[in-house]
Amino acid sequence: MKSVLVFSICIMFASLASVNAEECLDYGVEARWSYILEGQPGFVHCPLKVDPLSYNVTWSENGSTVHVTAERQSRIYRDGSMLRFVPARLGDSGYYSCVVWNSTGCFKRRVKVIVFKNHEGLCYNTTARFSSIESAKADVKVVCADLTDYVDGNTEQIQWYKECEPVKFGSSKFVAVGINLIIHNVTKADAGNYTCELPYNYDGKPFNLSRTKEVIVKVIKEQKLPVIIYPKNDSVEAELGSQVNLACNVAYSGKGGNIAFWWSINDMFAEDYDRNRVLTDEPFPTTSEDGTSLITRYLNISEVKKEDYETKFVCNLQTGIGATKYVLLKRPVPNFQGSLIAIFVALALVIVITILTYKLFKIDIVLWHRQNFLYRTSKEDGKIYDAYVMFPKSRNKESVYPTDTFVLKVLPEVLERQCGYKLFIFGRDELPGEAIADVIDETMNQSRRLIIVVTGIQSSDDFFEDAFEQQIALYDALVSNKVKAILIELEKIVDYTNMPESIKYIKQKQGVIKWRGEFTDRSLLPNTRFWKNVRYRMPPAQRFSSRRLDFQVGTFSTPHIIKVT
Known part of the structure; x- marks a missing residue:
């Protein structure tokens, strides 16, 4: 009976085993x-x-x-x-x-x-790999996945590769722990494909097991609480009666719709401070130049009053810990910068004008100073004469301005009679019988200036009749530097080509004074341009007379032009 039961059960299981899977x-x-x-x-x-x-x-x-x-x-x-x-x-x-x-x-x-199969040249296939998204700056665990049915507890032989290149251990960046690879402080550079490879024996047959995981690193913006970036507990200058707009800027990340902030004055809402002149705007989002998300709320003061000064206008932000920043209104500090600039500009203009005026009117200024401050030639220098007059003897009988007339009549009239100078004119002032050389040497040493009068076209040989006088005078003027020279051109056209080198040198270094007048009362006044130039180069005079000219030369009478034959 028992054997029949066992046989029946076997028949039943056999029939079930033969059941079609579709059923x-x-x-x-x-x-x-x-x-x-x-x-x-x-x-x-x-x-x-x-x-x-x-x-x-x-x-x-x-x-x-x-x-x-x-x-x-x-x-x-x-x-x-x-x-x-x-x-x-x-x-x-x-x-x-x-x-x-x-x-x-x-x-x-x-x-x-x-x-x-792996892609050609790679140790992995992109369609058959694991994947994970990791956050930057975090520690990441890369698991050699799907090894539960293979690993027998011995994982020391696992090899790790990044983009099929062996991972470089030995630093704190990569650490192998069991079937895991730990990457510390992950950055964007750590993203990539990590492959683990493990030797495996199955029934005495050696194999290699490999798994690949793609690590994607994302930099996640840190969620921060909103923060007031302006005002900064500082002050703003405002004129009494002026209009002022104060901005409260709150920086935030994410959506700013749930940010609550407001203006307060003296521990009351700004709207309750003075409704007639203090108003606040509705907050609106903006973006700063660096891309930061901002939300701004303005406080508008239509007219600043005295009570507003030293008052804290506070921006309040409702966050987890609360935040307040204020701004003070202050009276403007007097600005002296504009006044200082104006003073310096005016001073510079005065200096420039003074320099230009001095350059343009230098001669008049010096002469006026001498006259009004009673400058006098010092007698302690041992000099007797203010100037020694040197001139060539006129050989051009048709000259409009005869040299003798200019030297013997005009110069004495203006410089001696009207201006108070004392001149030594050779041919007029030497004593009869005196040796010429002694007279010239002595008078040159006793003179403060050397006046040289040139006229017409003359040569080096006939410039002076007395060559000895020329040598002594020019030596003292140029070499010994005992006396300053004054060069006067008597005629309009003077050719220096054949002049002595000494005359050319004086002209180049000190210039020349050109006579352009006629022999009339007007041209013989000491305040004309020509005589001012002469007086400027002369030493201060002992006296000065402003009286008008009252003399005749030859056959003329003032104010007619002088004609000398």
């Missing part, structure tokens, strides 16, 4: 696909959670009624509820059905298996 309750395709690298072992679990003591499990390739063998020597075989590929090949890709059944029911679910 089982089908749960469809498992959402998670199984990826296996070609040439590596791959283990696929049955997605149906069953008690192996109560159920039987079979595997079959999709569309086939042949069950996968349970023989361990086969490359693909069933091991309990697990389907093993040792190793996997590209042709193994497809759908595999896991059927679970017992005496009361039958269930089926399919699994998609994809066997892939």
